[in-house]
Structures are given as structure tokens and as C-alpha cells.
Amino acid sequence: EVHLVESGGGLIQPGGSLRLSCAASGFTVSSNSLSWVRQAPGKGLEWISLLYGDDTTYYADSVKGRFTISRDTSKNTLYLQMNSLRAEDTAVYYCARDYPGSSLSWYFDLWGRGTLVTVSS
């Protein structure tokens, strides 16, 4: 069975850094494209980053230059390094798998349960 499990969230002060992890099981991160999608408390969904199978990365303007997506194929894990955190980054962060196919689909068939990041002093 396929799963995604996020971890690494918590309370962090503005300007601080945090690294989120997303452990995959039942499939390999090396042959799938994965995204991070966040949801502020009581709000809607915001796509923030995608790592394509060929290592190409994409970012939303709201996080470009502050967040970095990466993966460790030996650990079958996706990461999101978040720097210069702001109050508006407070959200549940989900990792999500791009619908499998021969190219990027940009819609997501598998989601983790998310990890909460709270940016507050």
C-alpha cells in the first residue's frame, strides 16, 4: 500500500528555519514527482513547490528564494527546507504525489496527513 507521512512541523519564531520531511512507502520518490501544498488554519489549499522526476524544481512566488525542495532517494524521502519564516507561513503542510504518468500531471492522487507549522513569537 502507498503512503506519505510528513514530519518536522512545530512552533518556530519569525525569521527562523525548519525542515519538513515526507517519507514515502509503496513507491519510490526517485521515479515520481512530488509537491508540497499548504493550508493555513481554516483556509484553502495553496500549492508551493514541486520536485520533478528529473530534479527540476518549481516554486510559488510566495516562497521562492526562501524554501527549497529536495529528496533523498536512499531514504525515499522528500524534504522542504524553509528559511526566513513569516507568520503568514503558518499552515498545515502536505506532501502530495503527482498523478503517475509519462509526464507531469499537476494534479495529485496521494496525500499525506500533513504537519503543522506555526510561525509565532
Added chain:
Amino acid sequence: DIVMTQSPDSLAVSLGERATINCKSSQSVLYSSNNKNYLAWYQQKPGQPPKLLIYWASTRESGVPDRFSGSGSGTDFTLTISSLQAEDVAVYYCQQYYSTPGVTFGQGTRLEIK
């Protein structure tokens, strides 16, 4: 960015009745070369992650009950639940994937039982 606007923001429907959720995009998400609408629908139950229901505007994801259907083209789309069940209480989101890299979601529609 393409802005996705859903209506209504919330909806209350009786069990067994039809529920209809609308989604409008600020520009067409129909790609003329393949005649496909780059539009997906998700269901998010309380405390859970989103679940993919429909992609290409009308293709039901494997395992999704056939009471869920998607329709529309260009800029106007509809998610219909033909006979509402108690387990369908959730927030529903549309998402465009025409304008990439990056995708955008609607603000969500909360569906409740009347």
C-alpha cells in the same frame, strides 16, 4: 495566475438529494490541441487531507463512487453528487492545472446535511 472561484461558499442538502457545486476560472482551462479541460476536483473531510475525486473535468478517479460526476468546459465547471450520503459531508475544492508551473485551487465549498 488563473483565479478559481467556487459557488456557493457553503451548501446544505438533504440526504438523498442532489448537490451541485460550481467552479469558474478566470480564463479558459481548455487546451485546444487535445480538447481537454485541465480541471480537477478534491474532497476534504474534517481532519483529513484532500482526496482526488475527478480530473480532466469529468474523469472519475478509481474507487470514487459513481454518484460523483464532473462536467463543464472552458471556464465553467460543476461537481454533482447525485444522491447525497452522510459520508459526503466535506469541503470540496476545484483546481486548475492548465497554467503551469504552479496550480491554483478554488476557495472551497462546504457541504453539509440539511
